[in-house]
Amino acid sequence: MIASPLQSLFPNIDDWGELGHACIDTLLMLGGSLALTVLIGLPLGVLLYLTGKGQLRAMPKFYGVVSLLVNVLRSVPFIILMIVLMPVTYALVGTKLGVRGAIPPLVIGAAPFFARLVETALREVQQGVIEAAQAMGASTWQIVRHVLLPEARGGIAAGITVTAIALVGYTAMGGAIGSGGLGDLAYRYGYLSYKSDYMLVTVALLVVLVQLLQMMGDRIVARYKRH
Amino acid sequence: MTSVIRFLDVHKSYRVDGREVPALQPFNLDIVDGEVFGIIGHSGAGKSTLIRLINLLERPSGGRILIGDTEMTALPEPALRAQRRRIGMIFQHFNLLASQTVADNVAFPLRLAGERDAEKVRERVDELLARVGLSEHAGKYPSQLSGGQKQRVGIARALANRPDILLCDEATSALDPQTTASVLDLLASINRELKLTIVLITHEMDVVRRICDRVAVLDAGCIVESGTVADVFLHPRHATTRRFVEEALPEEAATAQAPGVAGRVMRLTFRGGATLQPVLSRVMREHGVDFNLLAGRIDRIKDLPYGQLTLALEGADTDAALVALRAAGIEIEEMGA
Ligand SMILES: Nc1ncnc2c1ncn2[C@@H]1O[C@H](COP(=O)(O)OP(=O)(O)O)[C@@H](O)[C@H]1O
Numbered sequence A: 001m002i003a004s005p006l007q008s009l010f011p012n013i014d015d016w017g018e019l020g021h022a023c024i025d026t027l028l029m030l031g032g033s034l035a036l037t038v039l040i041g042l043p044l045g046v047l048l049y050l051t052g053k054g055q056l057r058a059m060p061k062f063y064g065v066v067s068l069l070v071n072v073l074r075s076v077p078f079i080i081l082m083i084v085l086m087p088v089t090y091a092l093v094g095t096k097l098g099v100r101g102a103i104p105p106l107v108i109g110a111a112p113f114f115a116r117l118v119e120t121a122l123r124e125v126q127q128g129v130i131e132a133a134q135a136m137g138a139s140t141w142q143i144v145r146h147v148l149l150p151e152a153r154g155g156i157a158a159g160i161t162v163t164a165i166a167l168v169g170y171t172a173m174g175g176a177i178g179s180g181g182l183g184d185l186a187y188r189y190g191y192l193s194y195k196s197d198y199m200l201v202t203v204a205l206l207v208v209l210v211q212l213l214q215m216m217g218d219r220i221v222a223r224y225k226r227h
Numbered sequence B: 001m002t003s004v005i006r007f008l009d010v011h012k013s014y015r016v017d018g019r020e021v022p023a024l025q026p027f028n029l030d031i032v033d034g035e036v037f038g039i040i041g042h043s044g045a046g047k048s049t050l051i052r053l054i055n056l057l058e059r060p061s062g063g064r065i066l067i068g069d070t071e072m073t074a075l076p077e078p079a080l081r082a083q084r085r086r087i088g089m090i091f092q093h094f095n096l097l098a099s100q101t102v103a104d105n106v107a108f109p110l111r112l113a114g115e116r117d118a119e120k121v122r123e124r125v126d127e128l129l130a131r132v133g134l135s136e137h138a139g140k141y142p143s144q145l146s147g148g149q150k151q152r153v154g155i156a157r158a159l160a161n162r163p164d165i166l167l168c169d170e171a172t173s174a175l176d177p178q179t180t181a182s183v184l185d186l187l188a189s190i191n192r193e194l195k196l197t198i199v200l201i202t203h204e205m206d207v208v209r210r211i212c213d214r215v216a217v218l219d220a221g222c223i224v225e226s227g228t229v230a231d232v233f234l235h236p237r238h239a240t241t242r243r244f245v246e247e248a249l250p251e252e253a254a255t256a257q258a259p260g261v262a263g264r265v266m267r268l269t270f271r272g273g274a275t276l277q278p279v280l281s282r283v284m285r286e287h288g289v290d291f292n293l294l295a296g297r298i299d300r301i302k303d304l305p306y307g308q309l310t311l312a313l314e315g316a317d318t319d320a321a322l323v324a325l326r327a328a329g330i331e332i333e334e335m336g337a
């Protein structure tokens, strides 16, 4: 039997299928929330950048409000955000549980964080390059699309990597309050039922996942940074 | 001579911590079609502010700026953007897109202007890269180029939309002397062949001497002197201008002021044709005047040959000799009197 060596190593894990399922759930939560986080966080980051002091569309009051909102969302610990957001989650996706129920709080927790990383990455773009584009008659939108985003792509890729890894942590936390995935297994079997081999395997899988994300991210960043 | 750029009572202040800090005092300036106009000044004098007023990267605090017949200061945003496409600009630090190849950098203004035809873009880019001598580097990234090559990409990019005016903000200040010379030669040939008006700012008199037709000297936000380069360079009046000229000619400053020279110290300036004729020796011989050569130089201001000699003159008939020299078109100034 194929499972036998695994069986003897981790005697408490009796359902490998469940573990596989949990893996898939974690990946789905990660993929779904990361995609939405980038979709929302990227424009939000651009908005923060453009409206910031001395920038192309400086609007100090507007910036102050958005910035405060972002900071508030960022400072609430994820597990609390998840509980507080439950009614919102239910209204948005019709459930508070499982992969679907996990995605809204994950996105709301991660998008402001990612937006800040985008803002920082955009600020790294040389002012002179923006000025050159203005001198060529570029509109603000053209500058965003053809100057800011391409020039900051290395920094943005690094931001996506950091965000993805933070999301892995969030999904694991979400497991504790019913979102499923590897965190759920670790919590229910590893922690509540003292099956330490569950803990070991899930943690190992999470480490591998984070490692893979970091490697992928680093590769992309290195490719962009070469020029 | 029609003006292409007119400043009418323009002034500019920056708001710093709630206070208005003047950067340019009210001034008038006309830049005419097809000339290379230089603005020289020390760091902080207001050169960048002045040149950025032309394409309204900086808005004036007062006054009017005209490009041809268009009042820039009155244009709404979209019309201003269209107008900016008629004005190319190059920068001290090149300001190229690091994420794009040389060819894409040059194509950028074409794409901004709405050119969608890839074939047309490619043709124009090839043509521009050939003009600046970078055809082999089309696929490279800016980080793979030398400073001089980067500035050539900047020039190709600035010319992409066939502008009427080229603005150069310290375009050679980050380059070594040899590269500077080749970039200036390129700018001069562009000015000649494309009949493009060039406005350049610099802190080096040598740049002005090599390619400018006229020059304005900017000192602490004021235009203190302006005129043809030959006039300003050969007969600087303002202290700041003199310093710039001396910086360009350090050796003269030392020798002409050497103590203990007998006779009257005169500086003779020969321009154009006069430079090439044996006037000096003939006049000195005829009037029996001896001269001691203290300093001298024969050079060019753009295409104008000139000579400038500092002499100590001794002899009974010195005044008559000077009159004869003046009559031959030589400009004479008494030094250190
Ligand atoms: N954006 C700005 N805000 C405030 N002060 C500025 C700004 N740009 C330039 N200045 C000031 O205006 C003066 C002229 O600057 P600038 O035109 O850059 O001079 P230059 O190009 O001759 O070195 C300087 O005193 C500079 O500090």
Ligand SMILES: [Mg+2]
Pocket (backbone or CB within 6 Å): B047, B048, B049, B170
């Ligand atoms: Mg400057």
